[in-house]
Amino acid sequence: MTDISLEKEQKIADELERTFPNLTARVRRARRVMASLEKELIPSVLVHAKDNLGFHHLSHMSVVDWIEDEHFEMVYTLWNHEKRVQLTIKTMISRDNATMANIDTIWRQANTYQREMREMFGIEFPGFVGEKDFLLEDWDEMPPMRRDFDTMEYANKTYFSRPGREDAQDVRDTISKRNGEEVPDFAKKYSREK
């Protein structure tokens, strides 16, 4: 829309770009700013955003597996309660021997996210102490949230599956017959005996 409504967002983007030359920031829409940069700078950008720009709330922290390009994309979403602006910070890290800076000293709750990422994606956080098992117990396969982990294959290998019907037929006529009832009209359409 108009530039006036995006003034505060633009200000934050400019401020970020001025402080960190390697950072590219853009305003996506009202109340949404996005920045991307390389991984070494992440802790300092987060500290800057938290202490100087008022982004006190870590909304969410995530990772996306881009297996084709051989990297993980780390996403940090921050929220500024006074200005009501959301700042998304992104960075790419290499997929093999993935390591990332530990930020649970900046936000206590990052602990939980990092425990999950370590378990689900196998990303290591040097200097991070947190209990090892989070959601899984005695897991000895590859981290399950990586794209190359095939959950169906694993499930077939590990768990029993009840043999189902081969066809996709409606079974209502069978049930009706078993109970000695008349087959309802709508079920006749799908009947096997046609």
Added chain:
Amino acid sequence: MREKATTLYLGPQHPGITGNMMVKLKVEGDTIQSASTHVGYLHRGFEKLMERRNWLQSFTILCRICVPEPDPNEENFARAVESIEGREVPERAKWIRAMVLELARIGTYLLWFAGQSGSAGLYTMGQWSIGDRDYILDLFEELTGGRIYHMYIWPGGVRRDLPKGFKDKVLQTMDYLEKRLVQYDKLMFDNTIFQKRAKGIGWIDPAKAIEWGVVGAPLRAAGIASDVRKDDPYEIYDKLDFELGHATTSDVWGRSQVRRFEIEQSINMVRQIMDKMPEGEYYNRIPNPMKWEVPPGEAYVKTESARGEFGFYVVSDGSNKPRRVHVKGPAYVHAVTLLEDLLKGANISDVSFIMNSLGTCPPEIER
């Protein structure tokens, strides 16, 4: 003389724990020295399963992420997909969505009344409020066909229009609930024993609340007027007139006050919505779901659920399946790090009391 610390496992099989999780306590006498939460008893791997299902199939499993309040999940995902795709939603659908969300909020608060009072030993309250919650579930059943899981809010709108005479039923139910609130007050909120139990327990430092990731009613009880419905309005919440809950103290009692106030506000909002809802289309048709491809893009959307900010991070790579869906429920922060902090130095009697006041919901931690 120092007593010997014993280890006490609360859960996973324990009636005081909300849902299926475990809190491991180091206890000296009745005082907790340290606590650690153990989750994962409900992990189903939703985020992995959604990588294998196409966009519409994902909807059917999404609502199962948080059981007491499934609607914010659906709404979030629908809004994320719409935001990536740039799909327009008809005006009426937005109003219907807001109505569903508010009804769900009322239902969740009623369930929470039961949990909060039940963990303090006031079982009568739970019997009443869960019985009354069934009236909300009846409305949902008529509207969507399901009591708990609705699968009602789709990208592009909602699945069905309101049935005939639904408006009157909603208004009747709201009138009934408003009358019942007076009795709830007498039984629970004005009860001196409940107040004695709740005051001073589970205190969250207001100066640290934002930094610790507190959201929702606990944050408002800490004196910070923050609500996604006000801060970052979605659907039609900017057209509704409502106030946020407020409290004098940042403890369990304050959180109870906030929720008690907000259930009244929600009842009023449902009335406003029924009053102002426009006529028109309720659904923008989506393409053939099997071939439906969402253009590349990403979105982080959030809703104010009954427990706080509920976020969905959705990434599409242009195929017919989501690339990544990451769900961040409020309990993800509340019930792990925050709970561990709050339980330090607390009494064992108050563990489930504090857990309930934070709105702990294990399935959304683990997904």
Added chain:
Amino acid sequence: MPNDKNSQKIVDMITGFARSNSLFMLAYGTGCGDIEIPPAMTSRYDWERFGYRKMATPRQADVLLISGYLATKTLKRVIRSYEQMQEPKYVIGFGSCTINGGMYWDSYNTINMLDHYIPVDVYINGCMPRPEAVMSGLFELQEMIKRGDANGAQKYRENLEWYRANQKKIIKNWKMPDYNW
């Protein structure tokens, strides 16, 4: 005794009546099905009318209600709870996901067929089953107890090796005491 068979029959009838009309359920919400238990317990459906009751510890419970899918981590606790229960004990599988995995049939962390790990007396299907369905499952269990058909615990004892093998296939770190029944 001259009339041994008939007296046994009378004893069976009385115990069957007592057992079927006083079902203590273990308060263990293993999955999302647990959300329909409060309505069934409380003022609308009120299952205490039929003598059903929730009990807090496995020692005192008769019925293990598996309310929904079981993650592998929960399965271990469920087996342990089940083995601590006193006979006669019954298991109710609640929801489609206990029957064949339901929605989570291809998930890496949920089991698909409950009856391969613990013996199931009654299944209630649906996702999620309504409180009426839960109660109708419980009525079915009552009938089975009266008839003497609900002998899952006996089946478990007789086929213990098979169950153990299945359980150990999933639970890699088996550190559980063996209970003597």
Added chain:
Amino acid sequence: MDEFWMKIIGFVATVLLAFVVGAVYGGLVRKIIARTQNRIGPPWYQNFIDILKLYSKSSAINHGFMQHIAPAMAITASVTVLMFVPVLTGDGWFPWFENLNFKGDLIFLVYMMVFGSLGMALGIGQTGNPNAAIGVSRGLSMMVGYEIPFVMALVALMVQTETTSITGLMEYQDQHGWLMFSSPFAFIAAVMAMLGMFHYGPFDVAFAPSELASGPPSEFGGKYLALMMTSGSIFAFAKLVLFVDIFMNGASNLIILVIKTLVLYMIPVLYGAVSPRYRTEQAIRYFWGWPTFFGALAIIFAIYY
């Protein structure tokens, strides 16, 4: 038949009566609580079915010797307490219900009422379940709380009537009217202590399900639990009859007894249905507050009576 055998039959009949009435009361209480909660509730005979079923269950739990003894100790204590409480008085239908009374049995009863709990505590200590152990320690602390006003009320009665025997108290009431009216402060203190004695209402910390699972009986299933429920029914009845005897001049026939005990029983039940639970220290503070004050007042009142 000589008197000895009459007494033996009397004991057995008393125990049976106590069990039946206690269990019916248990069922009625569940029904009444259900009605306050907008429910229909279980049938009145539900507790009999429960106990019968529990007796028919296996009990393959072995935590050691004391664990087997504990329920037996509980039921012994309940039956003993019952033996010393005159159930029916006067020359009514069942003259043998006066039981074993002797001079000073009120003091003996106060000790005996604690005995069952202590026996349970020993047995539960051996089960090794932390929930049960915490429950026991809470139950014993609660006991310290409510015993003080209760004993003070009893002392006030003893001072006023100058006797320490229950039959003595009842003879006094025959002449001077119910002690409930002539010693009101003692009655108030005793009723407030009674709230704690029955473990309903705000004073159920020992059995709090949302904190300690089932509390003390956590490890007791099957027949052990059945024994404990039986003992609980008898003990509840004995306590009620004791209160009726010392404050309401007993009862000369069964119907009056049922009416008096039921009215008295409704006080903790109904108060419990609408009250959340106190924490342990709050509960003790409560008992050492107003109830103890009323107890002290009752003693002063009795001295100057």
